[in-house]
C-alpha cells in the first residue's frame with residue numbers, strides 16, 4: 001500500500017529522518033519506533049500529507065480521505081464546544097454529510113462505537129470534562145466511525161492506564177483483522193513485541209525494517225515528489 005523511495009521527512013528542507021526505502025503492505029499492523037527526536041512524528045505527518053517530503057518520494061495506495069489520523073496531542077480537541085456524541089459523529093461526516101440530520105442507524109452506530117471504548121455514559125458530556133484517557137477513548141470511537149483504510153496514530157497510549165491500553169489495542173487488532181492498514185508510533189517495547197507483527201525502527205543513520213522489506217527499484221504509480229502535497 002505505501003511505497004517509500006529514498007524518502008526523507010523533515011522541516012523546511014532539513015531532513016530529520018534517515019533515508020527510507022521500502023514498502024508497507026496493505027493490511028500491515030506496523031509499529032514505528034525509535035529514540036526521542038528521530039523523526040517518528042515527522043514521518044507520520046509527512047505520510048498524512050501535512051508536510052512535504054524533504055527528499056525522495058512516496059505513494060500511498062489510498063486517497064487522503066481514507067486516512068484516519070490521530071495526532072500526538074489532543075488538547076485542542078478539548079476546547080471544542082460540542083458534546084462527546086457530536087465529536088464522535090464527526091468521524092462519519094463523509095458518509096452522512098456535514099449538515100444532514102443524524103438518522104437512527106447512524107445514531108446507533110455512534111453509540112455502539114462509544115460503547116466499544118466504554119464511554120457510552122459520557123455521550124452528552126463536553127470534551128473538556130473528560131480526563132486525558134477518556135478523551136483518547138472518545139477519539140478512538142471517532143476513528144472507528146471513520147472506517148478509514150489507513151490509520152496513522154502518533155503515540156496513542158501515552159498517559160493512559162494499562163487496562164485502557166489493552167482495550168484500545170484489542171480494538172486496533174480488530175481493525176487490523178478487518179483488513180485496515182495501520183502505522184502506530186510507540187515507545188513501549190513490550191506492547192510492540194506482543195501486538196505488532198511489523199516494526200519500522202528509525203535510527204540516526206538508517207531505518208531498520210522488521211521483517212526486512214523488499215527493495216524497491218520502481219514505484220508502481222505516480223510518486224509524490226519532494227515539495228508536493230497530497
Ligand SMILES: Nc1ncnc2c1ncn2[C@@H]1O[C@H](COP(=O)(O)OP(=O)(O)OP(=O)(O)O)[C@@H](O)[C@H]1O
Nearest residue numbers: 011016034035036037038039040041042043155185
Ligand atoms: N515544527 C518543527 N520545525 C522544525 N523542527 C522540528 C519541528 N517539529 C519537530 N522538529 C524537530 O524534528 C526532530 C524530530 O522530531 P519528531 O517529533 O518527529 O521526533 P519523534 O521521533 O516523534 O520524537 P518523540 O519520540 O520525542 O515524540 C526533532 O529534532 C525536533 O526538534
